[in-house]
Amino acid sequence: MMSDDRSITDLTKYGIPGIDKVPFGIHVCHFYRVREDLVDALVPYFAAGLSNNENCVWVTPFSTDEAAAALGRLQVGLDAMLDNGQMQIFDAKTWHATTSGMDENAAVQFWLHEEEKALSKGYQGLRSAVDTSFLYADDWDTLMDYEGAVSDAIRDRRILMLCSYDAQKCQATSVLEAVRTHQHALDRRDLNWEIDSLIREEALRTMRARLEHATQLATVAELSAAIAHEINQPLAAVVANASACLRWLSAAPPNLERARLTAERMVRDANSASEVVNGVRALFKQSTLATTPLNLNEVIEEVRQLMLDEVSEGNVSIETDLERDLPRTLADRVQIQQVIVNLVRNGIEAMEATTHVPKLLSIRSRREGIHYVRVEVCDRASGLQDPENAFKPFFTTKKAGMGMGLAICRSIIEAHRGRLWATQNEGWGATFCFTLPILSSGLQ
Amino acid sequence: MTSADHLVLIVDDDYRVREALQELLAAATLSSVAFESAGEYIAYPKPDVPACLLLDVELPDINGLDLQRQIGDGYHPPIIFITGHGNIPSSVRAIKAGALDFLTKPFSDEELLTLVHAALAQDRERRVKQADLDRLKQRFQSLTPREREVLPLVVSGLLNKQAAAHLGISEVTLQIHRANVMRKMEADSLADLVRMAGSLDIPASHSRHA
Numbered sequence: 001m002m003s004d005d006r007s008i009t010d011l012t013k014y015g016i017p018g019i020d021k022v023p024f025g026i027h028v029c030h031f032y033r034v035r036e037d038l039v040d041a042l043v044p045y046f047a048a049g050l051s052n053n054e055n056c057v058w059v060t061p062f063s064t065d066e067a068a069a070a071l072g073r074l075q076v077g078l079d080a081m082l083d084n085g086q087m088q089i090f091d092a093k094t095w096h097a098t099t100s101g102m103d104e105n106a107a108v109q110f111w112l113h114e115e116e117k118a119l120s121k122g123y124q125g126l127r128s129a130v131d132t133s134f135l136y137a138d139d140w141d142t143l144m145d146y147e148g149a150v151s152d153a154i155r156d157r158r159i160l161m162l163c164s165y166d167a168q169k170c171q172a173t174s175v176l177e178a179v180r181t182h183q184h185a186l187d188r189r190d191l192n193w194e195i196d197s198l199i200r201e202e203a204l205r206t207m208r209a210r211l212e213h214a215t216q217l218a219t220v221a222e223l224s225a226a227i228a229h230e231i232n233q234p235l236a237a238v239v240a241n242a243s244a245c246l247r248w249l250s251a252a253p254p255n256l257e258r259a260r261l262t263a264e265r266m267v268r269d270a271n272s273a274s275e276v277v278n279g280v281r282a283l284f285k286q287s288t289l290a291t292t293p294l295n296l297n298e299v300i301e302e303v304r305q306l307m308l309d310e311v312s313e314g315n316v317s318i319e320t321d322l323e324r325d326l327p328r329t330l331a332d333r334v335q336i337q338q339v340i341v342n343l344v345r346n347g348i349e350a351m352e353a354t355t356h357v358p359k360l361l362s363i364r365s366r367r368e369g370i371h372y373v374r375v376e377v378c379d380r381a382s383g384l385q386d387p388e389n390a391f392k393p394f395f396t397t398k399k400a401g402m403g404m405g406l407a408i409c410r411s412i413i414e415a416h417r418g419r420l421w422a423t424q425n426e427g428w429g430a431t432f433c434f435t436l437p438i439l440s441s442g443l444q
Numbered sequence: 445m446t447s448a449d450h451l452v453l454i455v456d457d458d459y460r461v462r463e464a465l466q467e468l469l470a471a472a473t474l475s476s477v478a479f480e481s482a483g484e485y486i487a488y489p490k491p492d493v494p495a496c497l498l499l500d501v502e503l504p505d506i507n508g509l510d511l512q513r514q515i516g517d518g519y520h521p522p523i524i525f526i527t528g529h530g531n532i533p534s535s536v537r538a539i540k541a542g543a544l545d546f547l548t549k550p551f552s553d554e555e556l557l558t559l560v561h562a563a564l565a566q567d568r569e570r571r572v573k574q575a576d577l578d579r580l581k582q583r584f585q586s587l588t589p590r591e592r593e594v595l596p597l598v599v600s601g602l603l604n605k606q607a608a609a610h611l612g613i614s615e616v617t618l619q620i621h622r623a624n625v626m627r628k629m630e631a632d633s634l635a636d637l638v639r640m641a642g643s644l645d646i647p648a649s650h651s652r653h654a
Binding site: 234241245248268269 | 458461464465467471552556
């Protein structure tokens with residue numbers, strides 16, 4: 001089973017009034033008292049999901065027609081979404097009758113499978129709301145086991161699950177138990193909904209922890225100190241050169257030659273300060289990708305052609321081992337090119353000092369499971385002491401270099417819902433790998 | 445450049461900063477030499493002229509503050525620290541350990557040049573004092589053992605008679621030794637000799653009333 005961090009790097013609009021954005025992977029229990037509570041919460045919840053291009057599943061205590069009508073009042077073009085399956089509505093009674101034979105693992109696997117299907121169709125994720133009122137009366141304990149298992153299973157997935165409980169039918173102990181088996185509880189405060197305040201603190205904490213883990217970025221403080229330093233260096237040089245330039249100009253007679261030299265250095269250093277700024281922006285940019293169906297083998301071949309000069313200058317030979325009929329992926333061609341160029345260039349530069357073995361850079365492409373393609377760039381340099389360090393912004397082992405390349409590459413790959421990491425080779429050198437999701441079969 | 449009557453030593457790992465500092469100093473008619481690392485600085489044979497050290501706190505091979513501590517015992521030129529992000533604890537540490545000042549990048553030329561001139565002046569003054577002391581030590585070395593015994597007695601203010609009695613010699617002999625001491629030490633007066641003895645840390649060991 002695949003598991004990765006991409007699911008939690010971004011937030012999605014939750015849609016429920018009073019609640020802003022949430023990370024994927026959260027499992028919420030939702031208490032309602034009257035029918036309006038359900039409509040008021042779930043209609044905007046699904047509308048937000050549909051507008052974010054998520055696959056939505058609503059298991060409703062209403063009839064499917066009533067639910068569709070309520071949703072249709074807010075969501076334009078709902079009929080088409082019902083037809084193409086982006087929005088699916090089931091009535092709870094029928095749903096629970098068909099799933100009652102399932103054990104908790106099978107039920108959990110069902111949702112995970114639905115998410116994989118949704119992602120392969122190009123949706124941003126899976127958003128569901130399931131009414132429990134037909135279940136808990138029969139077998140509360142099994143329901144709680146199932147809910148607990150769901151919380152664990154979807155934590156790192158692009159799934160939002162909201163389970164509705166009829167507060168009138170719940171005893172105090174079962175409310176507590178429901179809250180405990182979910183990650184968060186949702187309850188109505190006046191007109192707005194609130195994630196239960198006791199739990200909210202924890203929700204924020206886990207969310208923060210997971211975001212940190214997912215992005216693998218340095219803490220904000222570390223990062224801002226590093227950025228300040230990187231910008232301050234060339235700025236200090238610009239200021240000192242400007243002062244020198246003024247002095248050369250006001251000397252008697254003016255020393256124009258030296259003044260020109262210092263002015264040229266000012267241009268150079270100011271540009272390098274602005275490169276740092278651009279690098280930082282690129283690192284955090286959430287730009288829309290110009291995605292097209294892409295054959296990574298072609299991109300690898302292009303990069304190889306592009307880099308022929310650099311490769312021969314570095315006395316490096318490149319070998320490629322590309323899987324035939326590699327499935328296509330949906331990606332921004334230029335950005336992925338940029339990532340591969342970066343990895344290849346890093347490999348060439350890292351092997352500058354390699355003398356004991358032939359300088360060989362291998363690029364491989366492979367299918368990874370059913371959902372991903374994987375590209376590996378393997379060098380024969382001295383390797384990496386701490387592979388994760390290489391992705392920290394401003395980390396560099398080179399004399400000239402800002403140390404932003406790999407950090408930017410990672411943010412590009414993660415924006416494509418893939419992963420980029422490095423490992424130390426058994427013999428020599430390091431291997432940089434990235435994965436990208438396969439384009440769904442219908443579009444191949 | 446190094447034949448000038450002064451030298452500014454620069455240690456910074458960023459070539460852009462090294463270049464710019466050297467250029468600014470050159471425009472202000474100051475000679476400088478720049479190093480990429482603390483190791484290069486230590487290995488460099490420093491010319492015998494008034495100098496000061498512009499030291500980047502964040503060096504690749506050693507922290508600037510550690511370098512300061514390392515060279516702290518021996519003679520070193522006055523240090524002006526340069527840092528990308530000055531924080532109070534490290535500034536305090538540096539100043540306590542004898543740094544002249546702490547500059548935060550980017551700094552103004554006035555600020556830098558004022559400090560560099562002050563540092564060079566401080567080093568020049570220290571060198572003059574050191575040269576004077578060296579000369580005095582040489583003169584003291586030229587004294588005979590007996591003359592070295594006479595010197596502390598004389599600067600203690602003992603009468604010739606008392607000093608002679610203390611050494612068990614005649615007053616005339618003592619007067620000859622005393623004249624030789626004055627001549628060899630190039631002292632114009634007894635007061636001058638007392639000041640020299642002070643510089644050489646020779647204690648006035650006897651009181652005339654003892």
